[in-house]
Amino acid sequence: MIRSLFKRATAAACLAGVSLSAGLAAGQAAPVAQATPQATSPAPAAAVARIPLYVSDGRALLMMRINGGHPAPVVFDTGTNGNLIYKSYADDIGMPNVGPSQSRDGSTGLMVPGYTTSLKGVTLGGYAITEGPATVFEFGDEDEVGIFGPNSFPGKLVEMNLAKGELRIMAPDAPQRPEGPGHAYSDDERLPVVALDLPGASVEATLDTGNDSAFLLPLSLVSQIKLKGEPRKIGIATSAAGTQPVYEAQADGPVKVGGVVVDGPKLRFIEGGTPNVGLPMMRKFRFVFDPTNERTWVLAGD
Numbered sequence: 001m002i003r004s005l006f007k008r009a010t011a012a013a014c015l016a017g018v019s020l021s022a023g024l025a026a027g028q029a030a031p032v033a034q035a036t037p038q039a040t041s042p043a044p045a046a047a048v049a050r051i052p053l054y055v056s057d058g059r060a061l062l063m064m065r066i067n068g069g070h071p072a073p074v075v076f077d078t079g080t081n082g083n084l085i086y087k088s089y090a091d092d093i094g095m096p097n098v099g100p101s102q103s104r105d106g107s108t109g110l111m112v113p114g115y116t117t118s119l120k121g122v123t124l125g126g127y128a129i130t131e132g133p134a135t136v137f138e139f140g141d142e143d144e145v146g147i148f149g150p151n152s153f154p155g156k157l158v159e160m161n162l163a164k165g166e167l168r169i170m171a172p173d174a175p176q177r178p179e180g181p182g183h184a185y186s187d188d189e190r191l192p193v194v195a196l197d198l199p200g201a202s203v204e205a206t207l208d209t210g211n212d213s214a215f216l217l218p219l220s221l222v223s224q225i226k227l228k229g230e231p232r233k234i235g236i237a238t239s240a241a242g243t244q245p246v247y248e249a250q251a252d253g254p255v256k257v258g259g260v261v262v263d264g265p266k267l268r269f270i271e272g273g274t275p276n277v278g279l280p281m282m283r284k285f286r287f288v289f290d291p292t293n294e295r296t297w298v299l300a301g302d
Contacts, residue, residue: 047174051125051167053160058212060162060279062148066093067121074124074146076167078160078289079208079276081151081190083119083134089145090117090136103135110242112137124148127169140238147210150192150289158289162209162282163302178288182295189274192289192296196275198267199226199253203275207287207296211278213268215255219247222269226252237270244271258298260284 053076054061063071072089082103085095095117103112114137122129129152150158157177159168170176186193186204196205196215201224205215222231231247247269255262257277286299 047170048176049127049169051127051169053125053162053165053167055162055165055279055283058279059144060209061144062124062167064146064148065123066119069093072145073143074148075144075210076160077147077149077208077210078192078282078287079206079210080147080149083132083146083148083152085117085119085134085136085146086144087114087136087138095136097136098133101135101137102133103137114138124152125167129153151291154292156291158291160209160287160289161302162279163286172290172292178297178299180297182288182290182297185294185296186274190294192287194258194277194296194298196277197256198224199251199255201225205257205275205277207282208276209279209282211276212280213276213278214262214265214280215267216273216276216278217267217269218273218275219269219271221275222249225267227267228252228264231269234268246270257281258285259300 051062054063054073060076061073062076064074065071084103097115098118099116101112101114102116103114112135114135116133117136118131119129119134120131122131134146150160153169155172157170157172157174159170159176160166161168168176183193185191186206189206192207193204194207196203198221201221203217203221208216217225219231227249228251229249231249233245234248235246236243237246248266249269250266251264253264255265255267260281262281283301285301288297288299290296
């Protein structure tokens, strides 16, 4: 994950940091990014705005346009708290350099090479988001051009239904608002989390659609979790500012997340980062995010 060095603004401006999580495909991690600091989203014409979400085994994508230009795919990543744009795309369309990168790779602790730009005239699935900063950085996977997250919609509720391939953007007091207070974001990363019960340990895990592993955990937890054998190296994880080995082992017992029990799943481990529940597991649920008040509701899937 990539942390931003931007200071959080007041509730009115709600400046969210830039963050990146590593998704693992074929033993390699791809960055997932998140939403930028922004003020208040322009009100949609309808009470509930629907945004198409294109979901594959490894990615959840939105279509972005800048100033009415050609559509370009971006990752929708719930495990990042700032917006990111790939440098090749930013260079092609001439996005301005307004200062140095403000992002730190949470997996390696290193600053992310790149620069800060300003997003203006951006729509996601036809929904206009407000102006704000984004981090431009180099990344080898060119299937997408950037990474956005729920913080792109400050002052709104964001319902994500991966099974239906849809985001719904609505007012905080909409009738569709779930009951109860929801679950608070993490204290350190300011990201949506869920309780994760493992054989021998219980932790708080980031909800991360940018990660294509069902469960991604720090190696420091290996000694606490009951496993069927020692973790074995399966590949290399590449994040925005470095690489590290990826290991895998099978849980010796059930794993419970959000009321769903999975019997003896495979768990992946890397040296850095925090516990993480990724896209394959998240497909079993619906989620509602309140990025301004930092609350999450985990709901039964359709």
